[in-house]
Amino acid sequence: MIQQITILGGHGKDSTPEPVARIDLSMGQVISIVGPTGSGKTTFINDIELFANGDTPTGRRILIDGKTPPAQYREDPSLNPIALITQHTNFLSDLPVGEFLRTHAGIRTNDGGMVSSLMEKTLDFANQLTGEPVIASIRMTELSGGQTRALLIADATIICNTPIVLLDEVENAGIHRTRALELLRQYKKIFVFVTHDPRIALLSDARIVMQNGCVTQFIETDAAERLFAGAVTRIDDTLTKLRERIRMGGRMTMEDVREHAAFTAMEAKA
Ligand SMILES: Nc1ncnc2c1ncn2[C@@H]1O[C@H](COP(=O)(O)OP(=O)(O)O)[C@@H](O)[C@H]1O
Ligand SMILES: [Mg+2]
Secondary structure (H helix, E strand, O other), rough: OOOEEEEEEEEEEOOOOOOOOOEEOOOOOEEEEEOOOOHHHHHHHHHHHHOOEEEOOOOOOOEEEOOOOOOOHHHOOOOOEEEEOOOOOOOOOOOOHHHHHHHHHHHOOOHHHHHHHHHHHHHHHHHHHEEEOOOOOEEEHHHHHHHHHHHHHHHHHHOOOEEEEOOOOOOOOOOHHEEEEEEEHHOOOOOEOOOOOOHHHOOEEEEEEEEEEEEEEEEEHHHHHHHHHHHHHHHHHHHHHHHHOOOOOOOOHHHHHHHHHHHHHHHHOO
C-alpha cells in the first residue's frame, strides 16, 4: 500500500531552480494547486501522472514511498496507482453507463454481487457530485461535462480505487465542489485538485502555489483559514439559495434577513 508521494523540484520556464525543492504528500491528504493561467498547474499534475524522472520539460522527479516508481506502473494500467481526470476527457466508448461500469468493475472482481454493489455505489457517488442525474441506461457519449466528470471521479474513487487521484480544474463542470470534497475525504487517498475556487483551496489540507512554471510556496491550511472557509461556504450556500429562490419567482423575507444577521454575528464571535 502506497503511503507517500514525493515531488522533487525542477526548474521554471526561465530555467531558474524551483523555489520549493521537495513536497511530500501523504495518504489521506487533500491538496489544492492554485496559480494564474499558464503558471504550470496542468504541467505539474501531468508530471505526477507521468512519474516524471527528470525527463519532462520541468526536470521534476516523482518518488513513490521514497523510491523511483517501478516501470510496471507505466506499463500495466491495472498496477498504475494514479488516476488523472483532465479537462478534456472524451469517451471513445458508446456503451451505456451501466455497461461501462460493469465491464470496469469486472476487471477488479469476478464476484457478480460485488460487481453490482460497486456499480451501485459508483452511480450513487456520481449522483451526489452532480445535479444532473447519471443513470445506467444513458450512453457514455451523451453525458454532459458535469456528468462525465462526476462519473469519472466516482469510477476512479470506487471501482479503480487508485490511491492517488489527480483532478484538473473541475470548475464550470456542474460539480458540487464542496460536497465532492466532503465525500472524497471519506476515502483514504491522496487527492490533488487544480482549482480556482478559494473555498476548495481553504478546505484542503494544503495548497501548492504556482508561478511561472514553478512551485513557489507550499502553504498548510491553518485554523484561521479553516474557520474562514466555513464562513465563506455559508455565504455561498446563502447565495445559491437566493439565486434559486429568485429564479423560481420567490421572495426573500424578514426571516431570511434575521437568519443571515444571526449567522454573521455568530461568526464574528467565533
Ligand atoms: N517548469 C516548466 N518549464 C517549462 N515549461 C513549462 C513549465 N511549466 C509549464 N510550462 C509550459 O507552460 C505552459 C502553460 O502551462 P500549463 O501547465 O498549461 O499552465 P496552467 O495549467 O497553470 O494554465 C505549457 O506550455 C507548459 O508546457
Ligand atoms: Mg491548466
